[in-house]
Amino acid sequence: MATGETTTSNADTAETVTASVVGGSGFTGGELLRLLAGHPQFAVAQATSREYANRTVGSVHPNLRGLDVRFSHPDDLERVDVLFAATPHGVSMEQIDEFRALADTVVDLSADFRLDTAGQYDDWYDGHAAPEHLEDAVYALPERHREELPDAELIASGGCNATATILGLGPLADAGLLADADVVVDVKVGSSEGGAGGGAAASHPERSGVVRPYAPTGHRHEAEIEQELDLSVSFTAHAVDMVRGAAATSHVLLDEVPSKAELWGAFREAYEDEPFVRLVAGGGGVYRYPEPKAVAGTNYAEVGFEVDETNGRLVVFSAIDNMMKGSAGQAVHAANVALGFEETAGLDFQGLHPVGAP
Numbered sequence: 001m002a003t004g005e006t007t008t009s010n011a012d013t014a015e016t017v018t019a020s021v022v023g024g025s026g027f028t029g030g031e032l033l034r035l036l037a038g039h040p041q042f043a044v045a046q047a048t049s050r051e052y053a054n055r056t057v058g059s060v061h062p063n064l065r066g067l068d069v070r071f072s073h074p075d076d077l078e079r080v081d082v083l084f085a086a087t088p089h090g091v092s093m094e095q096i097d098e099f100r101a102l103a104d105t106v107v108d109l110s111a112d113f114r115l116d117t118a119g120q121y122d123d124w125y126d127g128h129a130a131p132e133h134l135e136d137a138v139y140a141l142p143e144r145h146r147e148e149l150p151d152a153e154l155i156a157s158g159g160c161n162a163t164a165t166i167l168g169l170g171p172l173a174d175a176g177l178l179a180d181a182d183v184v185v186d187v188k189v190g191s192s193e194g195g196a197g198g199g200a201a202a203s204h205p206e207r208s209g210v211v212r213p214y215a216p217t218g219h220r221h222e223a224e225i226e227q228e229l230d231l232s233v234s235f236t237a238h239a240v241d242m243v244r245g246a247a248a249t250s251h252v253l254l255d256e257v258p259s260k261a262e263l264w265g266a267f268r269e270a271y272e273d274e275p276f277v278r279l280v281a282g283g284g285g286v287y288r289y290p291e292p293k294a295v296a297g298t299n300y301a302e303v304g305f306e307v308d309e310t311n312g313r314l315v316v317f318s319a320i321d322n323m324m325k326g327s328a329g330q331a332v333h334a335a336n337v338a339l340g341f342e343e344t345a346g347l348d349f350q351g352l353h354p355v356g357a358p
C-alpha cells in the first residue's frame with residue numbers, strides 16, 4: 001500500500017465510509033484514530049502530520065502500534081467521505097474551502113466554527129477568515145443538536161470545558177430554572193487540554209502537583225456556553241494534576257432554589273434516554289458525585305448536583321474526558337448521527353477501574 005493510503009481492518013465491511021484525520025499526530029487526532037480504528041463503519045484512509053509524515057501512527061501514538069496507517073502530509077490529502085480536522089485554532093477556517101471540497105462531511109474539533117457570527121469571533125478570538133461558512137455549521141453536542149445533525153456537512157465539535165459546563169447547566173436552563181440566577185463556573189482541567197505541544201506551563205516539572213488558575217476571567221469557552229444556554233456565566237479554569245479530564249463545578253445562586261424533585265425532573269427529562277450521560281448525585285460509595293477518573297477514556301459524561309438551601313445555592317457537577325466527550329468522542333458521536341449510523345457505534349465501551357491518575 002502507498003504511504004497515506006493504508007486502511008484498517010474495518011475497511012472490508014460493506015457499509016464503511018472513508019475518513020481522514022487532519023492533525024492525526026496530536027492528542028485529539030490520536031483519540032480519533034483510536035476510535036475510528038475500532039468503529040464498525042469507518043475506514044481510516046489518511047492521518048496527517050507535517051512533522052511525522054511517512055512515519056507510522058504507532059510511532060507517535062504507542063497505544064496504536066500495529067495500526068496499519070502512516071502519516072501523510074496535509075498537502076497530499078485525498079477525497080474521503082468524512083474529514084475530521086483536529087488542528088489548532090485558525091487552521092480549519094483558513095482551509096475550510098479545501099476541506100469541504102475533499103469530503104461530504106467535515107467535522108472540526110477546533111473552535112473555528114462553534115460560534116454563530118463573525119462579530120463573536122471579533123470579540124472573543126482574532127476575527128474569522130471564512131465567516132460565510134458559519135451559518136452552515138451545526139454545533140455538536142449531539143445531546144442538544146441531534147435534530148440538526150442528520151446530513152450536516154459541517155459539524156463544529158464543542159469545546160471541552162464548554163461541553164462539561166453545558167451538559168451540567170443545560171437541562172436547568174431549558175427548564176427555566178436558572179432565570180435571574182447568578183452562575184459561577186469553576187472547571188478543573190487535565191494537562192492534555194493543552195495539546196501535544198504543551199509548552200513550558202505543561203511540562204511535567206511545572207505541571208506536576210499544581211492547582212493553577214489559568215484564564216481566570218475571559219476564557220473563550222464562556223462565549224460558547226453563553227451562546228448555547230442563553231445565560232450569563234462567570235467562568236474560571238484551574239489546571240490540575242491529571243492528564244485527562246474536565247470537572248465543572250457550577251455555583252448557581254438563586255433567590256429560591258428549586259426542590260430536589262424539580263431538579264431531578266429536569267435532569268431525567270433531558271438525559272433518561274441519552275446513551276452517554278449518567279446522572280450521579282449523592283448515594284453511597286467512594287465516588288458520590290461526577291468524577292473524571294470514572295469516565296476517563298470513554299465518551300460518557302457524568303452530571304449531578306447538590307442543594308445548599310442555607311445559602312440559596314445550587315451546585316451542579318459535571319465530569320468528562322476532555323479528549324473523548326470533550327472532543328474526539330463527541331466528534332464521532334456527531335458523525336454517527338449525521339451519517340445515520342447507530343449513535344453509539346465505536347463508542348460503546350466503559351472505562352477502567354481501578355486505574356491510576358487519568
Ligand SMILES: NC(=O)c1ccc[n+]([C@@H]2O[C@H](COP(=O)([O-])OP(=O)(O)OC[C@H]3O[C@@H](n4cnc5c(N)ncnc54)[C@H](OP(=O)(O)O)[C@@H]3O)[C@@H](O)[C@H]2O)c1
Pocket residue numbers: 022023024025026027028029048049050051052074086087088089091109110111158159160192193194195196197198322323326327
Ligand atoms: N486537547 C483537548 O483536550 C481538546 C479538547 C477539545 C478541543 N480541542 C481542539 O482540538 C484541536 C486539536 O487539539 P489537540 O490538543 O489535539 O492539539 P495538538 O495535540 O497540538 O495537535 C495538533 C495537530 O495539528 C497538526 N497541525 C498543526 N498545525 C497544522 C497546520 N497548519 N496544518 C495541518 N496540520 C496542523 C499537528 O501536526 P503537524 O504539526 O505535525 O502537522 C498535530 O497533529 C484544537 O483546535 C483544540 O482546541 C482539544
